[in-house]
Amino acid sequence: MLAIRPWAGYELTQQATRSLRFAWPKSERLLYAEPKKLVEHGLATALQESVGQRPRTVYTITDDGRAALTAWMTTTPQPPLLEAEALLRLLFAENGTVDDLTAALDRMAADAAELYEQVVAINVGYLNGQHPFPERTHLSVLFATFQLELFDLIVKWVDFAKTEVATWPTTEGLGMTDRTEAILDNIKQRQSVLEASPAER
Numbered sequence: 001m002l003a004i005r006p007w008a009g010y011e012l013t014q015q016a017t018r019s020l021r022f023a024w025p026k027s028e029r030l031l032y033a034e035p036k037k038l039v040e041h042g043l044a045t046a047l048q049e050s051v052g053q054r055p056r057t058v059y060t061i062t063d064d065g066r067a068a069l070t071a072w073m074t075t076t077p078q079p080p081l082l083e084a085e086a087l088l089r090l091l092f093a094e095n096g097t098v099d100d101l102t103a104a105l106d107r108m109a110a111d112a113a114e115l116y117e118q119v120v121a122i123n124v125g126y127l128n129g130q131h132p133f134p135e136r137t138h139l140s141v142l143f144a145t146f147q148l149e150l151f152d153l154i155v156k157w158v159d160f161a162k163t164e165v166a167t168w169p170t171t172e173g174l175g176m177t178d179r180t181e182a183i184l185d186n187i188k189q190r191q192s193v194l195e196a197s198p199a200e201r
Helices: 009-018 028-040 063-073 085-091 098-128 134-165 178-188
Strands: 044-051 054-061
Touching: 009 028, 009 054, 028 044, 028 054, 054 063, 085 098, 098 134
Parallel strands: none
Antiparallel strands: 044 054
């Protein structure tokens, strides 16, 4: 982000909350600490300024920082990671009830739907010239398409999962049911259960 322009610590945190959280979520405490680490490593400078009565620190990327960023762009990216507590609860659902699992899935779908609307609102604003960095619109919008497809997929998968869970008398000990075997058949054929007709699922 410092490669785009200098930022005050608060501004960096706000911008990260607006955009980076959709790909690289970090706590606010960590976001405030990171610029200081960049300064320690000579990748950024810190300049104290005053805005009215309030002091603030403005961080600017250094030449070494730009060189490090350019070098990072050529490295192999880490594999994608997905962290979803509802999925973790699904894996251990035998320790709760069908209602517990359904509630967790409902929350997952509601959160995904809310995030979908947040991304839409941010990006639709670009049509009205609200992108803070208009020269970067092509990057932001392509990034947004991934997020929107992912959130939409989560909502659709939850609908499928809830339909399955609704047929369970309990979360415990069901093992290889006819439905589970049918789903495994879809997996074997590399066919999405979301794309298959209900009769084929």
